[in-house]
Amino acid sequence: MRKHSLLFFLMIALFISTLSNANAESDPKKWPLVKEAFFAQRQMADAPFITFVAPRRAESGAQVPLEIAIDQTQADANAIKTLYLLVDSNPIPLTATYHLTDKLGKFKLATRIRMEMDSYIRAVGETADGKLFLASVEIRAAGGCGGTVDGDENAIRAAAGKIKMNVESPVKFGDATSATFIIKHPMRTGLQRDLVSQGFVPAFYIQKAAFTYNNEPVMNVDFGVGTSEDPYLRFNFIPSAPGVLAVKAVDNDGKEFSHQTEVKN
Numbered sequence: 001m002r003k004h005s006l007l008f009f010l011m012i013a014l015f016i017s018t019l020s021n022a023n024a025e026s027d028p029k030k031w032p033l034v035k036e037a038f039f040a041q042r043q044m045a046d047a048p049f050i051t052f053v054a055p056r057r058a059e060s061g062a063q064v065p066l067e068i069a070i071d072q073t074q075a076d077a078n079a080i081k082t083l084y085l086l087v088d089s090n091p092i093p094l095t096a097t098y099h100l101t102d103k104l105g106k107f108k109l110a111t112r113i114r115m116e117m118d119s120y121i122r123a124v125g126e127t128a129d130g131k132l133f134l135a136s137v138e139i140r141a142a143g144g145c146g147g148t149v150d151g152d153e154n155a156i157r158a159a160a161g162k163i164k165m166n167v168e169s170p171v172k173f174g175d176a177t178s179a180t181f182i183i184k185h186p187m188r189t190g191l192q193r194d195l196v197s198q199g200f201v202p203a204f205y206i207q208k209a210a211f212t213y214n215n216e217p218v219m220n221v222d223f224g225v226g227t228s229e230d231p232y233l234r235f236n237f238i239p240s241a242p243g244v245l246a247v248k249a250v251d252n253d254g255k256e257f258s259h260q261t262e263v264k265n
Contacts, residue, residue, distance in 0.1 A: 026118045026138050030088040038086070038094065039124070039132065047133035049073075050080075050123050054137050061115045061144030063228050068123055070107040080107070080125035080133070087226055089119035091145055091191055095226030103218045105176050105238045112228035114144035114189070145226070149188070150195035157204065160185045160251065163259035167245055171263055176236040181209070183249055183257065189225040206231055206251050213263075214243035239263050 035044075053067035072079045083098040095113050113121075118140045125133040161184065168178040183206060190203030205225050211218040218237050237245070246260035 050135035052137040058141035061141040099220040110234040115141035116145040161257040
């Protein structure tokens with residue numbers, strides 16, 4: 001109960017800070033608050049084996065490109081099984097949680113996130129036995145979480161859920177292969193206002209996506225509203241033989257979406 005209360009007050013405090021100073025520079029003092037809210041007093045070690053590729057300044061706070069890689073051979077004696085992606089200065093800091101499997105090999109992921117203001121981005125890796133490792137990068141961006149939106153909201157919701165997914169060819173079975181996933185969805189944050197009424201538009205976003213290959217788990221993703229509109233992932237996985245890469249996604253309205261792609265020579 002204490003953890004949920006602390007998280008609630010943290011989000012309110014960050015939201016007020018965002019509204020009052022949207023152009024503030026990255027503030028390293030925010031991380032201790034975020035860390036306490038999500039990880040309490042657990043110890044974290046620096047993780048040079050978790051690396052980012054990111055712009056120093058993003059063109060749009062609504063679509064910030066980000067790549068993360070994990071060299072699992074350096075991740076202590078245990079591989080990273082869960083990766084938390086957080087943005088210190090976002091009203092809701094937890095952007096996504098990635099649940100990893102051995103089928104990903106040397107983990108490499110590209111995605112797009114939202115940023116309300118200049119901030120440090122944190123990747124926290126957790127091993128199967130609960131050890132935590134931290135890597136950080138600073139990005140300058142603004143205005144990605146709030147603002148105004150327009151259009152027919154009912155039509156936008158009705159069109160949500162179309163998935164495109166492909167696997168790079170030619171495929172060499174047993175080696176890392178790149179897959180690209182994108183799902184059409186507005187990813188409403190709950191902090192955006194309708195352009196006409198100026199009322200807040202309810203949160204509406206993809207919550208989960210589960211990827212499998214030949215019915216075996218590859219990666220599960222818990223999305224937050226810090227993920228950009230039309231969620232995009234590019235990741236490596238290792239197909240051992242011809243088969244089917246499949247994904248099932250669900251949004252916070254309970255609607256389910258699925259897609260599958262055949263992988264062959």
